[in-house]
Amino acid sequence: MAKDDLPEPKRRNKTLSVADALAGALDPVLKKRGFAGRDIITHWRSIAPPPFDATTQPDKLSWPRAERSAEGATLYLRCAPGQALFAQHEAPAIAAAVNRYFGYLLVNDVRLSAEPFTPGSGQRMQKPRQPSQSEIAKVGKATEMVEDDDLREALQALGLALSGRSKPKAE
Template structure:
């Protein structure tokens, strides 16, 4: 077995050889984000990115997680610090036990024991990153008619034609019903 020797760089210093495959930037971003979130007290960056799913849209509109601090050497019984819109602080104080329960359910173990609130300005997620509507997906009816003629089953062809006409008559993105929050 041959031993790999360090390469000599241009300045004469020893470097270990590079290895591994090329990775896409998107593949490395979760690692970069994870390090930054840990630095600010988050074990999982998903707590921040999925806050609305964890506590519901109603509470996510008026609060945002800032950090989770754990006792020395532990990963349980932490203190979750929230920034809360000032007018909503009394309400959030009353629902703090529910927030602890929901965060612990998200983690799958009793990660948070209590919540500390700090009054601050909350930027709604929708205002932070406005979404662009998807491009129109209206089919070209002439091309569609030709492709549907090849379908032998008349019932299936009729259903697909009705679907295509319905899609062609709509404008913009489909309306999605309001979720619970």
């Protein structure tokens, strides 16, 4: 096939989010793991009851081979070290939470996966930065003319938060 025979790529004159752009690449992988969509993985923190929202991750859904119904899958969870016994004990509560989220009997059983647990990277707690006295004075001077107390306090909080951002380097 010659290069001239290739069709012109279809252009979308709009911006796409990374999630939308990668959806086509992720869907076949998720289907191999038994997931019909990304909902259970992307919304796991709101689906799972605490503390399982932070200590477990869905690994795969295993559907019964003999039955034709779409209900009653086994959900395999990756579990944080030291939490496996607790997660296994509370498996019915986890299954009930998943079924409540979706509104029908999706998960019949919850089991633990042998795969290692990899927690999310966005959970590190950052130490709040204390603004310097000069920053406090500068923000106070900029907002002293605002008459409404609530608005002034909100603007001061915003000013102090913005003063903590890294400043661009002068070349």
